[in-house]
Amino acid sequence: MTTLHQIKLRCPLCDNRFQSQAVVSTNAFGGKRTDFHERAAGTQPLPYLVHMCTRCGYTGGERDFTDEAEVSPLLREHVWNELAPRVANAGASGSEKYEAAAKIAEWQSMEPRYLGDLLLRAAWCCVDEADTEAERFFRRKAAWMFERALESYDGVARDERAVITYLVGELWRRVGETARAVEWFDRVELELVDEEAQRWILDAAHQQRDCPREWFG
Numbered sequence: 001m002t003t004l005h006q007i008k009l010r011c012p013l014c015d016n017r018f019q020s021q022a023v024v025s026t027n028a029f030g031g032k033r034t035d036f037h038e039r040a041a042g043t044q045p046l047p048y049l050v051h052m053c054t055r056c057g058y059t060g061g062e063r064d065f066t067d068e069a070e071v072s073p074l075l076r077e078h079v080w081n082e083l084a085p086r087v088a089n090a091g092a093s094g095s096e097k098y099e100a101a102a103k104i105a106e107w108q109s110m111e112p113r114y115l116g117d118l119l120l121r122a123a124w125c126c127v128d129e130a131d132t133e134a135e136r137f138f139r140r141k142a143a144w145m146f147e148r149a150l151e152s153y154d155g156v157a158r159d160e161r162a163v164i165t166y167l168v169g170e171l172w173r174r175v176g177e178t179a180r181a182v183e184w185f186d187r188v189e190l191e192l193v194d195e196e197a198q199r200w201i202l203d204a205a206h207q208q209r210d211c212p213r214e215w216f217g
């Protein structure tokens with residue numbers, strides 16, 4: 001089972017002290033979807049790996065709430081103008097938290113690869129929130145972000161390019177952009193650096209192109 005506990009956090013941006021729920025332990029017994037969405041048995045841990053300040057909306061992982069967190073004047077201004085007005089008393093959903101975390105990462109000029117991961121997590125949360133429209137919105141944004149990462153010379157490590165290329169294909173497939181998905185699945189072969197070790201990713205690309213499945217294994 002996934003176990004949660006209460007933690008106390010101090011917001012580095014507005015100094016607000018608040019409580020949040022964090023993951024103590026989790027499991028991967030729920031299987032893995034073909035977009036790498038790992039499922040736990042019981043409570044899904046994803047929404048509890050990010051925390052949102054209940055006052056200003058600043059959002060991040062636990063380490064983003066330590067003294068090491070860097071808050072530039074520009075980030076501060078963006079958060080007060082764009083996140084603070086939307087802070088709800090009821091608390092944010094998982095997808096809302098990852099969306100806010102992605103915005104903060106963008107304001108901090110983080111790498112597209114990192115932003116793509118946050119947007120993908122937002123999409124995964126939408127699956128559990130049964131919000132198909134928002135799920136598609138975040139899948140598209142994640143696909144564009146990973147495409148941008150792949151376009152730049154060192155945006156993705158050489159030995160990870162095949163798996164990210166596959167993922168872009170799978171994201172387009174899941175929003176119904178089949179032709180675009182096939183283009184990306186066909187590119188996977190060109191990105192392999194170790195044919196033996198990466199055989200599985202080429203097989204997955206062929207499978208998702210020709211006879212798609214929802215789950216790995």
Ligand SMILES: [Zn+2]
Pocket residue numbers: 011012013014015016053054055056057058
């Ligand atoms: Zn705050």
